[in-house]
Amino acid sequence: MEREQLEVDVLFVGAGPASLAAALHLSRLVRDHNQSVERGSSGRKLQDLTLLVIEKGKDIGAHALSGAVVDPRGFRELLQGFPGEEPPYDAAVHDDALYWMTRNEAIRSPLTPLPLRNHGYFVASLGKLVRWMAQLCEKNGIEVYPEFPAVELLYEEKVVKGVRIGDKGRDKNAAPKSNFEPGIDVLSRVTVLGEGPRGTLAKQASRKLNLEGGRPPQIYSIGVKEIWQSSKPVRPGIVYHTLGYPLAKGEFGGAFIYTMQENLIDVGCVVGLDSPNPRTDCHLLLQKLKTHPFVRSMLEGGKLLSYGAKAVPEGGYYAMPQLYSDGLLIVGDSAGFLNAQRLKGIHLAIKSGMLAAETIFDALLKNDFSAQTLQGYSQRFEKSWAREELWKVRNFRQAFQRGFWSGMFHGAVQLVTHGRGLKDPFPIAAGHACMEPLQKWSADHSETINFDGQYTFDKLTDVYYSNTAHEEDQPCHLKILDFDICHHRCTFEYGNPCQYFCPANVYEMVGEEGKKRLQLNFTNCVHCKTCDIMDPYQIIIWTPPEGGGGPDYKNM
Ligand code: SF4
Numbered sequence: 001m002e003r004e005q006l007e008v009d010v011l012f013v014g015a016g017p018a019s020l021a022a023a024l025h026l027s028r029l030v031r032d033h034n035q036s037v038e039r040g041s042s043g044r045k046l047q048d049l050t051l052l053v054i055e056k057g058k059d060i061g062a063h064a065l066s067g068a069v070v071d072p073r074g075f076r077e078l079l080q081g082f083p084g085e086e087p088p089y090d091a092a093v094h095d096d097a098l099y100w101m102t103r104n105e106a107i108r109s110p111l112t113p114l115p116l117r118n119h120g121y122f123v124a125s126l127g128k129l130v131r132w133m134a135q136l137c138e139k140n141g142i143e144v145y146p147e148f149p150a151v152e153l154l155y156e157e158k159v160v161k162g163v164r165i166g167d168k169g170r171d172k173n174a175a176p177k178s179n180f181e182p183g184i185d186v187l188s189r190v191t192v193l194g195e196g197p198r199g200t201l202a203k204q205a206s207r208k209l210n211l212e213g214g215r216p217p218q219i220y221s222i223g224v225k226e227i228w229q230s231s232k233p234v235r236p237g238i239v240y241h242t243l244g245y246p247l248a249k250g251e252f253g254g255a256f257i258y259t260m261q262e263n264l265i266d267v268g269c270v271v272g273l274d275s276p277n278p279r280t281d282c283h284l285l286l287q288k289l290k291t292h293p294f295v296r297s298m299l300e301g302g303k304l305l306s307y308g309a310k311a312v313p314e315g316g317y318y319a320m321p322q323l324y325s326d327g328l329l330i331v332g333d334s335a336g337f338l339n340a341q342r343l344k345g346i347h348l349a350i351k352s353g354m355l356a357a358e359t360i361f362d363a364l365l366k367n368d369f370s371a372q373t374l375q376g377y378s379q380r381f382e383k384s385w386a387r388e389e390l391w392k393v394r395n396f397r398q399a400f401q402r403g404f405w406s407g408m409f410h411g412a413v414q415l416v417t418h419g420r421g422l423k424d425p426f427p428i429a430a431g432h433a434c435m436e437p438l439q440k441w442s443a444d445h446s447e448t449i450n451f452d453g454q455y456t457f458d459k460l461t462d463v464y465y466s467n468t469a470h471e472e473d474q475p476c477h478l479k480i481l482d483f484d485i486c487h488h489r490c491t492f493e494y495g496n497p498c499q500y501f502c503p504a505n506v507y508e509m510v511g512e513e514g515k516k517r518l519q520l521n522f523t524n525c526v527h528c529k530t531c532d533i534m535d536p537y538q539i540i541i542w543t544p545p546e547g548g549g550g551p552d553y554k555n556m
Contacts, residue, residue, distance in 0.1 A: 003164070004184040008050040008143075010360055011188035013150045013163060013201060015055035016064060017126070017346050018332025019194030020133035021078050021353030022360075023051050027140045028081030029361040046364055052186065053137060054148035054165070058548040060134040061127035062146070063196075063527055065225065065310040065556040066346065067256055067268065069093060069239055070122045070129075073385075074350030082140075088132050089122035090260045091236030099294070101245040101255075106294035115341045118239045123258050123266075125555040126346065149544035153201050153328075154185060158209060159370075160327035162187040163201065168546055174475045190360055190369045192329045194353065197311040198529040199334040200544055202321070211321040211330075217430035218319040218336055219397060221253060222530050224282045224309040224503050225268030226462070227260075227555060231301030234263045241343070243404075246288035248446045250276045252400045252407070255289050256343075257298065264305070264555075265298060270312060270343075273534045274401055274431035278438050278497040279446070282309070282530075287456040288449055299455060307457075307465040308556045309503040309528040314340035317394040318425045323381065324374040329356045339389055340397040341411075348386050355380040392419040398426035401434065435536045438495040459505035463524045468504070470523040470549035477545035478506065478522055478531065485537050486518045494536055501534045526551045 010026065012019035034045045057063040075087045096118045098109040134144045150163035165183035170176055193202045197220060206212050238259040247253050252272030259265055269289055271282040289295055313319070313336045320336045323329060331337070331352040338345030359377040363369050381387050395414055399421065400407030414421040451458045457465075470477075480486060490496055491509075496518070498507035504524040509516040527550045532542040 001182050003182050005187055006184055007187045008052040009189050009364070010049070010051045010192065011162060011186055011190070012051070012053040012192045012194060014193070014195040014199070014334070015053050015060045015130060015134055015144060015146070016194050016196055016332055016349065017130060017133065018337065018349035018353040019053055019192060020130060020137055021074070021350040022192055022194070022331055022357045023053050023137050023142045024133065024140065025078060025081065025354045025357035026051060026360055027137070027142055029357060032081070033361070043365070049364070051142045053134070053142060053144045054150060054186070055144070055146045056149035056544050056547060057146055057550060058552055059146050060144060061131040062552045063550055064126040064130045065223070065308045065553055066126035067223070067225070067258065067266070067343065068124050068126050068346060069118050069258065069344065070124045071344050071347040072122060074347030078350050078354060082136065085136060087124070088128050089124045091123045093118040093121050093123060093239050094235070094237040096239040099240060099242045101242045101292060101294070103245055104293055106242070106292070116241055116343070123237055123239065123260055125260070127553050127556050129346070147547035149547045150201055151183065151544055153191070153204055154187070158326060160191050160205070160325065162191060166544055166547060170475055171473050172475060177473070190327055190329065190363060190374070192331055192356055192360070193334050194332045195334050197313045197333045198532055198542070200542065202330050202334040205325065205328060205330070206321050209325045211325065213322060215321065216315065216318045216425060216428055218313055218315040219401070219428060219431050220273040220533050221270045221312045221314055222273055222282045222309060222503065222528060223268055223270045223312050224286045225266060225307070225556065226286065226304055226465070227306040228265045228267060228299050228302045229305050230263040230265050230298070232263070234259045234265060236261045245292060246285045247271065248277065248444070250403065251280055252404070257295065265302065267295065267299070272400065272431070273311065273501070273530060274429070274434040276434055276436040277441050277444065278435050278494040279441060279444065279500050281500040283459050283462065283503040284448070287451060288447070290455050291449060296455065304457065304465055306554060306556060307462040308551055308553050309526050309530070311529045311533060313338050314397040315428070316340060316397060317387070317390040323378045324371055326371045326374070327369050329359065329374055329377055331356050337386065339393055341393040348389070351384060351386040352381070355384060355386070394419050395421045395424060395426040398428045401428050432534055432536050432538055435494060435497065435534070437493050459503065460524070463504045463526065466526050467552035467554070468524060468526055468550060469552070470525070471546050472523055474546050476520055476522045477543045478520055478525070479541040479543060480518070480520070481539040481541065483518060485539055487516070490537065491516065498531055498535060498540070501530050503528060503530065507531070
């Protein structure tokens with residue numbers, strides 16, 4: 001098939017904070033360099049460069065979701081090159097606390113642990129932040145294209161040469177429809193992957209180029225979040241984290257409640273995708289959380305505005321892949337730039353983008369995009385504050401894989417040994433390998449709840465509040481490698497956990513008892529990537545659907 005080609009100098013895949021920061025910082029370095037050459041410095045000007053950011057969502061920010069409490073360090077550094085620009089934070093944090101929750105009580109910790117102290121930080125909507133960053137990119141001559149899903153990397157031998165964009169206008173059997181348009185090939189001198197957690201291209205590259213090369217596996221949690229309009233005046237800038245209820249035995253995680261301007265309340269749960277319980281259901285846990293008297297009192301009389309979910313890469317320093325290859329760099333969540341102990345990644349994503357930009361700038365001057373030059377990104381990271389921050393918590397999340405109390409004990413030892421702890425690196429397994437057979441959990445009588453439609457909702461209702469839409473007549477973007485495993489082995493061994501771990505009711509077992517078949521309601525998918533991560537047989541492959549499909553988050 002003839003495909004149109006578009007040639008650019010630098011391609012950034014995914015319009016999240018890491019890619020946008022990389023594009024902005026690179027534009028600044030090029031601008032400053034050219035001005036200095038004009039003033040008489042030695043060297044040649046870098047002229048007519050095309051920097052392009054592509055995004056699979058309908059608009060910039062449509063797929064952006066985070067807590068979010070932002071450590072401003074990343075933005076402060078980035079914006080030194082853009083005087084007068086201020087990020088659209090929502091509110092400065094003025095109160096933060098940690099609560100221990102039982103079924104009916106919420107006990108405030110007399111001291112907020114250091115990693116959860118947020119004074120000097122800002123509550124924000126990641127969607128608003130990236131929309132603002134994208135506008136700043138455009139003001140600085142960077143092109144930003146939404147509805148451009150990158151589906152595969154293009155190679156010459158093992159050198160990355162760009163990406164292929166997904167086709168538009170194929171029917172459910174992949175046959176071209178009357179509006180068919182083949183996806184174009186975007187060719188670039190260097191491709192920067194900032195696709196977010198469990199990036200499709202980053203996963204392909206890791207396999208082909210062996211970027212994980214013997215490193216411990218990345219481990220994830222899933223974050224599910226709702227935004228509520230409060231019925232009462234709410235002071236913005238309150239940040240509460242909770243432990244305990246509604247999480248059950250063996251589940252790692254907690255909950256968060258943040259207040260924003262216009263009397264908005266963010267309420268969410270984060271749950272480990274290495275849970276041994278095949279019935280772990282993060283959506284249900286969030287609904288249970290809202291039945292707790294402490295949380296209910298805040299939501300009383302309010303109404304639900306938005307819902308969303310996203311995986312969170314928590315493995316930290318040891319789980320990061322090799323960050324570069326010939327023609328390729330990986331930034332942000334795709335590379336694991338997230339501090340799980342502080343529950344923060346935006347400042348690290350921005351820093352990773354800036355370090356990548358400095359390396360690309362060198363490569364442009366040398367006109368050399370080989371791994372030899374691009375490894376400068378890794379070297380810069382090793383000397384940066386981002387590495388220092390991640391090194392101190394290098395074993396934090398790993399220790400919780402053996403349970404909450406093990407995590408607390410090892411966490412305390414790590415604190416006094418600057419992250420080393422009793423085992424360094426602390427051994428871990430990939431999340432999907434931690435799931436235990438259903439039989440072991442047959443005695444699990446975790447409380448279920450009836451959804452009242454006022455404070456608690458079923459998955460389909462919540463998906464409605466995520467504004468998710470996909471063209472229905474297109475190939476299903478969830479590739480199941482072997483349905484036989486789903487219908488027989490998995491039903492017996494794990495009880496089809498996809499029905500529980502998917503927060504959007506995409507996976508449904510339908511039909512008579514004993515002959516149930518898996519139905520994929522793919523148009524509900526909120527692109528959280530949980531199925532790709534947690535499926536115990538690793539036979540679910542998440543791929544990008546037609547451009548523009550997915551959630552349309554407004555203020556997540
Ligand atoms: Fe998330 Fe997979 Fe469900 Fe989509 S299908 S919402 S990626 S778990």
